[in-house]
Amino acid sequence: MSLYSKTAVELIGLLNKKEISSRDIVSSVFQRIEQVDTKINAFIYTDKENALKKADEIDKKRVNAEPLGLLGGVPVVLKSNLCCFTWPVSCASKILKGYNCAYTATSVEKLLREDAVPIGYANMDEFAMGSSCENSAFGVTRNPWNTDCIPGGSSGGSAAAVAADETILALGSDTGGSIRQPASLCGVVGLKPTYGRVSRFGLVAYASSLDQIGTLTKTVADNALLLKVISGHDCSDSTSIDRKVPDYPAYLNNSIKGLKIGIPKEYFVDGMDNEVEESVKKSIKTFEGQGAVPVEISLPHTDYAVACYYIIATAEASANLARFDGIRYGARSPQAENLIDLYEKTKSDGFGQEVKRRILLGTYVLSSGYYEAYYKKAQKVRTLIKNDFDTVFKKVDCILTPTSPTPAFKIGEKTNDPLKMYLSDIFTISLNLAGLPGISIPGGFTQSGLPIGMQLAGRPFEEEVILNAAYSFEKNTLFHTTKPTLS
């Protein structure tokens, strides 16, 4: 088996036994990228030269028996909204053309400190706005399981790269499901941590009160390891929480006997794909087999989450994206005659349709006369949604739901119907509104061979609980071992 198809935990084992070198892994991954990425288009940018250089440095350290970081030589792809000094962070937008990061995100800094090897930038929906990876100035990313299908979004490139073995680990960001939904659609493990667990410093903001950086990996064990590396308090992010980071991998083998898993009745509604529903029901049985106790619960405000989200997220986005005006960095319209012209031409040329749509919506819900009716109202509903979870978490330890109401859909299927697209995040959005951690794990396949994902949500700062449950499930299933054929 080629190195690129292994997990981080496996590779670190081999590295420690000195059977392979970091250079071997990085070379193997780049060989894979060169081989399959023309089909997938998961990458926007690669930095092979520096990746190999970094791998050699790590190998040298290993030979000299110098202390090595937790991820000594393991390749990671970054979502294209994470800053890495001198890299051309683009957010998959034309508007950042020519911009090279002037600093490094805290999460990336932490990766580097643990000797991970960043290999490049993954494709995404422009500014993380989308659920299909179709809103990219760099072309659509395709689902490795069926290249006619979307990989999900917005971290579609990160998920597809992991699924296609084009990387070992990936970072993504999740504002309304942008890690979990593509993880689900690509059959990989994707975790969105509690809001405040991972520093957002260096994550190009979409909706600041909802954004969180998270992890996409082939297995739960890899996910626990990567999460441990990027978590923790950061003085540069006022909203990152000063709280001890648990040793996530150490929790994985705990028994889940007696673990109370809430099954929210509101998540099994009309319009949900049959195969998805079936596979969730089977998963409940699997958990039960390991001693977990399913408990029916109610999250009565579930139906309002999407509406609430699209008001809050777009409002914040309308301010966050105002800075892209061509003056200090990025694309600048050359034909501008005056100041207003410069703003308008730069933005109109630079932003794609979905981004414009959300900026306009966000501007509207904040504008004079509408603030109370929309923005303030949504903030209040956000409180209700959070209260739902507070109540439920007094009774259960975690919550099991489908990640996405449908498996991967066809490219182009929903591009003309934004509302329909928005509803594909219906199961993931609530967790962002409530700030809770959630993980999507492979939970089955459709008849046509598309992955189906399962979401586990936990209490704030209890990532280890959902990782433990996810690991237990993974150990007792084979979904994660099946790979897409990319001939």
Add this chain to the structure above:
Amino acid sequence: MSFTEKDVDYVANLSRISLSDEEKKNFTVQLEQILKYVEKLNRLNTDNIEPTAHILPVSNVFRDDVAKICPTTRFAVEQSALLVDGLFGVPRVI
């Protein structure tokens, strides 16, 4: 509340985005549809509910007043497409 092309013009102007006629038409229809969808929030009585701006109860995060030299100032400034004598160039104002 109905959402019209005039509203699109207003928010497009506020957000400094100029729109083609086709965009204007599409956005009017789509935003109206989305706004109609979010009206469902009005079914909820939220009179005595506090709005949530921050999901976690954190307050008083400060830094000490220490000036530091940024090592990447030059690199950051040079990202501009138009620098004139060390200043960021913009079309003449006033």
Add this chain to the structure above:
Amino acid sequence: MEFEPVIGLEVHVQLKTKSKLFCSCATEFGAAPNSQVCPVCLGHPGVLPVLNKQALDYAVLCGLALNCSISKFSKFDRKNYFYPDLPKNYQVSQFDKPICGKGKITFLINGNEKTIGITRAHLEEDAGKLVHSETGAESGVDFNRTGIPLLEIVSEPDLRTPEEAYMYLHMIKNIIEYLGVSDCNMEEGSLRCDANVSIRPKGQEKFGTKVEIKNMNSFRNVQKALAYELERQEDEILGGGIIVQETRLWDADKNQTFSMRTKEEAHDYRYFPEPDLVPVKLDENYIKSLENQLPELPFDRMNRFTKEYTLTGYDAQVLTSSREIADYYEECANLTDDYKAVSNWVQSELLREINEKKISIKESKVTPSKLTDMLKLIQKGVISGKIAKIVFHEIMRSGKDAEQIVKEKGLVQISNPDELKNIVEKVIKDNKKIVDDYKGGKEKSFMFLVGQVMKATQGKANPQLVTKMLKEAIG
């Protein structure tokens, strides 16, 4: 019809922190363009703000000094608008929960006390500076100033005359300088002021349409701009016109305000809570600890000066107009009991000298002890007031003691009649006609004779003695 002006001022004060409000860049004035910037204050993608604790402390200190209520809970908001000096195209400011709530300040105007309400004072980040070249097609932006902490102090529309506005500004500046939290230098932009002006028929409750005036770069200009604007509004109304709500700029060269005449801008700032900053919660202990740091403030100090040193209101006002001057005065007052003389010397010679030399009172070589030592020489009759001026300037120049200067320069007053006898006689002999004039009733002529004696002794003669001897000699 008689009109009543209604004026409110918005004062922006740059707080003198070492680093910016939300990033660690230095705040020094006059650095090379865009040298004190970083990804955070340039608004690069992905950056986040972290609040400077010192700026918060300063803001609270100012609030306390302005008798404001200090909010137990405050938060930051984004104010959205596009302008090239605003890197993020929104300003982090405070909307509905400012750090300082209602307050008031009191000052003297023409000898009367006047109290003006403060609506609020809030923290926000400063914008960059636009540089306009005379010829080029481009303007340039310098972001060094971006992110420097500003305290925006909003007054109630309580001001009724341009002069009151002028005095209000002085008092604000005074108070903040006392706290030592800002340079309050209008020329360097560390204090800026916008005004809202309207007029209404006397007796009417409802406010008239207000006009905002910007671009005034001195307190005098604020006063002039207000005076101009009030007249303009009155003329407009009396001529049958109406006042349009607008922003007008003051042109100091032309001495008039003019409309900005921009394309009608919707002022829709879309304020909403800044999600990147967490709320600020202040407890009683914290507020107490800052209260304890408050110095005696100018108005209180002025009142104390009038009582303790039996000064006139005017003198006390001048002497307390800066903390340094007041400290200096008090140090002198501890060394002498001739409070009036100290007051005169400080207000005339000392302030004139340091203003001319553009130095601070602390840099002056005339220390309180040197000044009071000199005053003692006058008291003792060793030198005359006139000679003292020479001595004063010599202290100013060399920093030597008054006594030493008097000795070295031989400036001791001649109070011995024997030494003056010959001179007095010679003056009478040489000025026969003038002596006759005096005898004929021309009082002025006598002063001339005194002057001649003083001249002959290089000012050293004791004037009282000269008068006495001349009178005796002329008979």
